[in-house]
Amino acid sequence: MTTAAAALKRTPLYDIHRELGAKMVDFGGWEMPVEYSGIREEHRAVRERAGLFDVSHMGEFEVEGKGALAFLQKLTTNDVGKLAIGRVHYSAMLTPRGTFVDDLLVYRRGEDRYLLVVNAGNTPKDFAHAREIAKGYDVRLRDASDEYALLALQGPKAEEILAPMTEADLPAIPYYGFVEGTVSGARAIISRTGYTGEKGFELYVDPADAPRLFREILDAGRAIDLLPAGLGARDTLRLEAKMALYGHDIDDTVTPLEADLGWVVKMGKGDFEGREALARQKEQGLAKKLAGFELLDRGIARQGYATASASGAGVVTSGIPSPTLGKSIGLAYLPIADTAIGTEFTVDLRGRAARARVVETPFYKRERAS
Amino acid sequence: MKFPDDLHYSKSHEWVRIDGDVATVGITEHAQKELGEIVYLELPEVGHVFDSGQEFGTVESVKAVSELFTPVAGEVTEVNAQAVEDPAALNEDSYGDGWLIKLKLSTDDVSDLMDAAGYEKYVKEESEEH
Numbered sequence: 495m496t497t498a499a500a501a502l503k504r505t506p507l508y509d510i511h512r513e514l515g516a517k518m519v520d521f522g523g524w525e526m527p528v529e530y531s532g533i534r535e536e537h538r539a540v541r542e543r544a545g546l547f548d549v550s551h552m553g554e555f556e557v558e559g560k561g562a563l564a565f566l567q568k569l570t571t572n573d574v575g576k577l578a579i580g581r582v583h584y585s586a587m588l589t590p591r592g593t594f595v596d597d598l599l600v601y602r603r604g605e606d607r608y609l610l611v612v613n614a615g616n617t618p619k620d621f622a623h624a625r626e627i628a629k630g631y632d633v634r635l636r637d638a639s640d641e642y643a644l645l646a647l648q649g650p651k652a653e654e655i656l657a658p659m660t661e662a663d664l665p666a667i668p669y670y671g672f673v674e675g676t677v678s679g680a681r682a683i684i685s686r687t688g689y690t691g692e693k694g695f696e697l698y699v700d701p702a703d704a705p706r707l708f709r710e711i712l713d714a715g716r717a718i719d720l721l722p723a724g725l726g727a728r729d730t731l732r733l734e735a736k737m738a739l740y741g742h743d744i745d746d747t748v749t750p751l752e753a754d755l756g757w758v759v760k761m762g763k764g765d766f767e768g769r770e771a772l773a774r775q776k777e778q779g780l781a782k783k784l785a786g787f788e789l790l791d792r793g794i795a796r797q798g799y800a801t802a803s804a805s806g807a808g809v810v811t812s813g814i815p816s817p818t819l820g821k822s823i824g825l826a827y828l829p830i831a832d833t834a835i836g837t838e839f840t841v842d843l844r845g846r847a848a849r850a851r852v853v854e855t856p857f858y859k860r861e862r863a864s
Numbered sequence: 865m866k867f868p869d870d871l872h873y874s875k876s877h878e879w880v881r882i883d884g885d886v887a888t889v890g891i892t893e894h895a896q897k898e899l900g901e902i903v904y905l906e907l908p909e910v911g912h913v914f915d916s917g918q919e920f921g922t923v924e925s926v927k928a929v930s931e932l933f934t935p936v937a938g939e940v941t942e943v944n945a946q947a948v949e950d951p952a953a954l955n956e957d958s959y960g961d962g963w964l965i966k967l968k969l970s971t972d973d974v975s976d977l978m979d980a981a982g983y984e985k986y987v988k989e990e991s992e993e994h
Contacts, residue, residue, distance in 0.1 A: 529900055529901075532901045533925075533926040533927070534903075726900070729927075792904070794903070796929065814926060815903045
């Protein structure tokens with residue numbers, strides 16, 4: 495609470511959050527709801543029924559032009575050449591050192607039309623980086639963040655709630671696929687994506703339509719006890735699903751290989767920013783790697799806490815009491831030799847050495863894949 | 865929000881109830897609201913001696929960890945084991961079942977602490993600054 499409230503940006507849904515009694519916090523320069531009825535209750539709603547999130551703070555860049563594909567192949571690590579129209583993939587933008595500028599989603603909307611979705615707090619930095627790379631490509635790059643509000647409807651009942659509100663054929667949208675249609679008469683990109691490890695949709699809509707849609711979805715979900723959910727539950731949900739969070743598990747000091755995100759890096763696709771550094775790192779071998787762990791002793795291992803394992807020191811990047819598992823879980827960069835499943839180590843919990851064990855991730859996986 | 869009249873309050877949002885030479889310490893309703901759902905509590909063992917203003921434990925919500933400070937000096941005579949087991953008590957009844965520790969007072973000087981009206985004003989001023 496050190497930033498003056500006046501300096502914080504607000505989403506089009508700010509008034510609704512206040513009306514719903516949300517506790518607001520500064521997140522990446524945005525005044526965002528962290529919780530409404532309670533983090534664990536909202537978390538359970540998403541796992542068992544559905545939750546509705548405002549994630550309008552996320553940044554959106556529009557990319558168009560004959561050189562769009564070549565530009566994105568250079569800018570990002572995943573293989574955009576394999577991305578079909580109507581599909582989305584997770585990717586990364588790297589520095590020349592191979593470390594993260596940011597992680598992002600890439601949407602292919604047409605032959606030469608793409609939408610990039612980046613982290614709110616990184617938007618200006620990402621745009622500057624992308625603009626630099628765009629020089630020399632036949633491409634128009636535009637920061638359209640102000641033109642998109644983003645609602646995330648997540649949970650096993652999400653489809654049931656959304657279906658009566660749209661003409662779109664929801665069952666036909668594959669995981670990491672999207673259609674451009676309408677929701678309750680408003681234009682929307684309806685995307686089967688999310689940051690919770692649960693089924694659900696993300697809806698990119700005009701900021702002017704966002705408040706009405708948010709209320710209508712809340713109303714439509716009342717029968718199944720849909721809850722508005724804040725960034726607190728978003729964090730516990732994404733961590734159970736082992737989805738990385740920039741500023742915690744990844745940043746410009748670590749590479750995707752160290753972050754256990756090697757699958758978003760397609761070395762065979764040709765040149766991209768950071769490729770040489772990653773090739774070198776592959777050759778030399780990793781010194782550390784991000785590993786999932788559970789605490790064997792009581793407590794919560796939080797970001798920045800030091801770890802001690804057989805081969806040396808490490809650091810916790812995220813840690814929560816997992817509402818679904820009833821255990822204390824987290825992610826930590828550990829010396830590579832100490833990252834095998836079952837390896838025990840200790841975390842310094844403010845002076846107390848708590849025992850921890852490397853476990854399989856994701857910590858939570860929904861029962862049926864779709 | 866409640867500010868019981870029979871308690872003394874610290875600027876770090878603990879309350880203390882003095883009963884003879886025994887002081888019961890907890891966190892205020894305002895503090896538990898600010899923290900959100902409390903999921904973990906770490907308290908000292910019986911026999912520990914604290915000066916006033918010393919850290920005696922931690923309280924954690926899903927999002928944050930906060931230190932607890934004793935508003936008064938004394939020796940720990942009792943710890944609320946039930947609250948350690950189920951810290952939701954701090955959210956549900958911060959002035960009752962959610963008490964934290966009892967101290968045998970080494971001095972009954974509470975002149976550094978606020979009364980209910982003073983604390984209510986303090987909380988109001990603090991939230992206006994944000």
